[in-house]
Amino acid sequence: MSKEKKRREALIYHAKPTPGKIKIVPTKPYATQRDLALAYSPGVAEPCLEIHKDVEQVYKYTAKGNIVAVISNGTAVLGLGDIGPEASKPVMEGKSLLFKIFADIDGIDIELDTKDVDKFVETVKIMAPTFGGINLEDIKAPEAFEIERRLKEELNIPVMHDDQHGTAIISAAALLNALDLAEKKIEDVRIVISGAGAAAISCSRLYRSLGASRENMVMLDSKGVIRSDRPELSAEKKEFATDRKIDTLEEAVRDSDVFIGLSIADILTPAMLKTMNKNAIVFAMANPNPEIDYNLAMKTRKDIIMATGRSDHPNQVNNVLGFPFIFRGALDVRATKINEEMKMAAVKALADLAKQPVPEQVNIAYGETRLTFGREYIIPKPFDPRLIAEVPPAVARAAMESGVARAPIADWGRYREELLQRSGDDKKVIRWLMSRAKSMPKKIVFAEADQLDVLKAAQIAHDEGIAHPILLGNRKVIEELKEELEFDAEIPIIDQYEEDSLEKREAYARSYWELRQRKGSTLYNSRSKMRERNYFGAMMVREGDADGMISGYSRSYSSVVKPIFEVIGRASEVSRAATVHVMITSRGPIFLADTSLNIDPTAEELAEITRMTANLARAFNFEPNIALLSYANFGSSEHPRAVKVREAIRILHEQEPDLVVDGEIQTDFALNRKLRQSQFPFSKLAGKNVNTLVFPNLESANITYKLIKELQATDTIGPIMLGLRRAVHILQMGASVEEIVNMTAVAVIDAQEREKRRRAKRKK
Numbered sequence: 023m024s025k026e027k028k029r030r031e032a033l034i035y036h037a038k039p040t041p042g043k044i045k046i047v048p049t050k051p052y053a054t055q056r057d058l059a060l061a062y063s064p065g066v067a068e069p070c071l072e073i074h075k076d077v078e079q080v081y082k083y084t085a086k087g088n089i090v091a092v093i094s095n096g097t098a099v100l101g102l103g104d105i106g107p108e109a110s111k112p113v114m115e116g117k118s119l120l121f122k123i124f125a126d127i128d129g130i131d132i133e134l135d136t137k138d139v140d141k142f143v144e145t146v147k148i149m150a151p152t153f154g155g156i157n158l159e160d161i162k163a164p165e166a167f168e169i170e171r172r173l174k175e176e177l178n179i180p181v182m183h184d185d186q187h188g189t190a191i192i193s194a195a196a197l198l199n200a201l202d203l204a205e206k207k208i209e210d211v212r213i214v215i216s217g218a219g220a221a222a223i224s225c226s227r228l229y230r231s232l233g234a235s236r237e238n239m240v241m242l243d244s245k246g247v248i249r250s251d252r253p254e255l256s257a258e259k260k261e262f263a264t265d266r267k268i269d270t271l272e273e274a275v276r277d278s279d280v281f282i283g284l285s286i287a288d289i290l291t292p293a294m295l296k297t298m299n300k301n302a303i304v305f306a307m308a309n310p311n312p313e314i315d316y317n318l319a320m321k322t323r324k325d326i327i328m329a330t331g332r333s334d335h336p337n338q339v340n341n342v343l344g345f346p347f348i349f350r351g352a353l354d355v356r357a358t359k360i361n362e363e364m365k366m367a368a369v370k371a372l373a374d375l376a377k378q379p380v381p382e383q384v385n386i387a388y389g390e391t392r393l394t395f396g397r398e399y400i401i402p403k404p405f406d407p408r409l410i411a412e413v414p415p416a417v418a419r420a421a422m423e424s425g426v427a428r429a430p431i432a433d434w435g436r437y438r439e440e441l442l443q444r445s446g447d448d449k450k451v452i453r454w455l456m457s458r459a460k461s462m463p464k465k466i467v468f469a470e471a472d473q474l475d476v477l478k479a480a481q482i483a484h485d486e487g488i489a490h491p492i493l494l495g496n497r498k499v500i501e502e503l504k505e506e507l508e509f510d511a512e513i514p515i516i517d518q519y520e521e522d523s524l525e526k527r528e529a530y531a532r533s534y535w536e537l538r539q540r541k542g543s544t545l546y547n548s549r550s551k552m553r554e555r556n557y558f559g560a561m562m563v564r565e566g567d568a569d570g571m572i573s574g575y576s577r578s579y580s581s582v583v584k585p586i587f588e589v590i591g592r593a594s595e596v597s598r599a600a601t602v603h604v605m606i607t608s609r610g611p612i613f614l615a616d617t618s619l620n621i622d623p624t625a626e627e628l629a630e631i632t633r634m635t636a637n638l639a640r641a642f643n644f645e646p647n648i649a650l651l652s653y654a655n656f657g658s659s660e661h662p663r664a665v666k667v668r669e670a671i672r673i674l675h676e677q678e679p680d681l682v683v684d685g686e687i688q689t690d691f692a693l694n695r696k697l698r699q700s701q702f703p704f705s706k707l708a709g710k711n712v713n714t715l716v717f718p719n720l721e722s723a724n725i726t727y728k729l730i731k732e733l734q735a736t737d738t739i740g741p742i743m744l745g746l747r748r749a750v751h752i753l754q755m756g757a758s759v760e761e762i763v764n765m766t767a768v769a770v771i772d773a774q775e776r777e778k779r780r781r782a783k784r785k786k
């Protein structure tokens with residue numbers, strides 16, 4: 023993608039559909055007059071009075087304990103410099119978003135219009151009662167040091183300047199691991215630090231407390247090497263001033279072992295890099311552009327261990343790995359500060375985690391085949407789900423042991439459980455879907471590529487590397503739309519009406535005729551069918567010219583299903599096809615079946631639909647806990663409709679004893695674990711969170727999924743077609759671009775799975 027296109031994409035992302043990246047959502051009921059009388063006057067007076075009597079009760083009755091203020095004055099925004107408070111807001115909103123998605127902390131961004139240290143400190147102090155913690159961000163040195171020092175002294179909630187300590191913690195963990203790989207000792211290595219600001223000073227201090235010697239360190243600022251004979255040095259810079267008589271980065275870097283960049287882009291040249299010692303460690307962490315471009319550095323020297331602050335190269339050393347988890351641990355024990363012990367605990371937890379075997383889902387999330395501790399993996403990845411379970415407990419424990427925890431944790435097992443729950447499964451499934459598709463993109467026919475939204479989805483699928491699209495439809499329209507979308511990649515376009523497609527059309531018509539000649543088709547009508555896009559597209563997949571197909575955006579489901587069933591047909595191992603919708607809810611994804619095909623399945627058919635749905639959930643990386651829904655619970659009705667579901671359960675319990683499935687059960691008992699436990703403790707679902715719902719008939723399934731979708735405005739993936747011979751999926755009419763992209767990923771993964779099975783079969 024061109025730089026200009028990336029720029030516009032970033033701007034549109036921030037502007038649409040609503041400006042910015044965060045919003046506030048109520049957590050209590052507010053529907054009725056009674057709710058409002060509790061939420062606000064008169065009920066609200068009660069917690070006010072309790073807190074007035076004992077201020078600590080504020081943690082019990084308000085959200086304070088989970089809110090962190092992300093505060094900046096915009097004087098050192100990333101590596102962009104002093105761009106002002108308003109211009110820093112996107113970064114602060116970004117930090118709030120990261121707080122939420124990684125650690126379930128509500129980050130509130132605050133941009134202060136002052137460069138005056140006293141005013142800044144006073145303002146934050148005045149606001150402090152609102153927050154459980156204060157994350158200072160992108161404030162330039164030396165003011166940042168004084169602001170943080172004073173706030174730490176004067177407030178009794180955790181205060182951390184992220185650019186100082188977040189960066190120091192992550193880079194220290196990465197440095198320890200890199201030194202391990204380079205077989206060097208921190209006490210012996212010569213370290214050059216480019217930058218003498220908030221981040222650089224704090225990192226250097228932490229390296230010293232890990233054993234680095236001051237004599238081996240050289241620090242540079244915008245004026246060059248910080249020498250002890252330089253006049254007017256700040257106290258912080260003096261701490262790292264060198265007695266060596268050198269002035270330039272070039273001189274400093276020669277024969278050094280470690281380069282730490284926390285300054286500005288592109289100041290380390292290949293020539294300088296070549297003068298560093300063997301197995302040099304290069305952390306070029308300036309954002310958004312590092313001190314030396316990753317590819318340029320790797321081209322210059324093969325033996326370096328390289329990291330940047332960016333997510334698009336191996337070894338992202340960025341404070342995103344730290345602040346969400348460090349604050350999580352600090353908040354959870356109501357720590358009065360974030361002290362050295364807590365920081366060291368975080369360093370150790372992160373460094374250790376990188377050496378552990380990496381879960382498959384992390385490999386998939388990053389499109390890697392096998393991440394293992396080594397030069398290209400010295401630090402965990404931000405989307406590693408183990409971070410939330412490892413780092414906060416380490417920080418919380420250190421807070422308790424160092425005497426700053428006001429609410430110590432007693433049950434560590436339960437705390438871990440709570441942490442895992444916080445990591446929320448909602449968007450993970452989409453992320454997983456995309457990464458899994460990207461790991462081996464497949465050729466997917468977009469049968470309605472002359473529709474704007476379908477083409478947009480094909481463009482995203484192509485740009486993101488999810489699929490290799492084939493655009494089927496009116497060539498002129500597709501080309502015009504492509505131009506409008508600036509979709510300038512060379513993508514195959516097939517217009518089945520054109521002269522060029524005649525040969526294929528004839529070949530497909532003959533194959534189709536062979537297939538259907540005893541089902542009433544003539545060669546003549548087979549030829550005319552191949553003019554229809556869904557027949558043509560399906561034949562492309564059938565004949566191996568494509569791996570999968572997406573259609574149905576502009577026509578009714580039933581009119582698209584027919585050609586697909588005629589051409590592709592049902593897989594031999596099943597007696598029917600079925601469809602599943604995955605609803606992305608706040609409690610995680612829920613699989614619903616059958617939402618689009620079987621109108622009134624028999625007990626046997628329901629059992630089969632359940633088995634297919636369970637397989638799909640597993641293919642999505644979820645262990646299925648399945649409820650077969652009814653209007654009745656466990657034998658409470660003898661109506662044939664309830665009996666049918668009971669019979670399906672009997673079949674499943676007999677044939678699939680290990681499958682976690684039960685019913686017939688009503689929806690509320692299925693979804694509410696406590697309620698279910700109180701009434702039906704004997705159920706196979708006891709202690710389980712149900713994530714798969716199989717409905718007794720099409721009406722109930724279809725109505726339910728549409729109801730959830732419209733009322734909750736949740737993301738959906740579906741309808742996912744199960745039980746066909748090929749990876750062909752039919753969209754709901756008018757699907758959104760996101761939904762089409764999701765379904766494209768589903769089609770790709772489906773094709774990947776089929777290929778895997780074919781290979782396994784061939785091996786046998």
Ligand SMILES: NC(=O)C1=CN([C@@H]2O[C@H](COP(=O)(O)OP(=O)(O)OC[C@H]3O[C@@H](n4cnc5c(N)ncnc54)[C@H](OP(=O)(O)O)[C@@H]3O)[C@@H](O)[C@H]2O)C=CC1
Pocket residue numbers: 097098099100101102160161162163184185186189216217218219220221222242243244245283284285286289307308309310330331339340341342
């Ligand atoms: N990867 C990560 O997680 C993080 C990366 N960073 C990055 O580190 C950089 C600095 O951030 P921060 O410390 O907050 O900002 P500060 O404004 O506090 O510090 C910037 C420092 O860079 C120095 N500098 C400017 N130009 C040069 C130069 N040509 N050579 C050497 N030093 C120079 C400045 O020198 P002087 O003192 O003379 O003005 C100053 O010491 C930014 O690019 C930021 O994006 C920061 C935090 C986290």
Ligand SMILES: CC(=O)C(=O)O
Pocket residue numbers: 099100101160184185308309331340341342
């Ligand atoms: C990552 C970060 O906080 C910075 O670059 O400023």
Ligand SMILES: [Mg+2]
Pocket residue numbers: 100159160184185
């Ligand atoms: Mg920052």
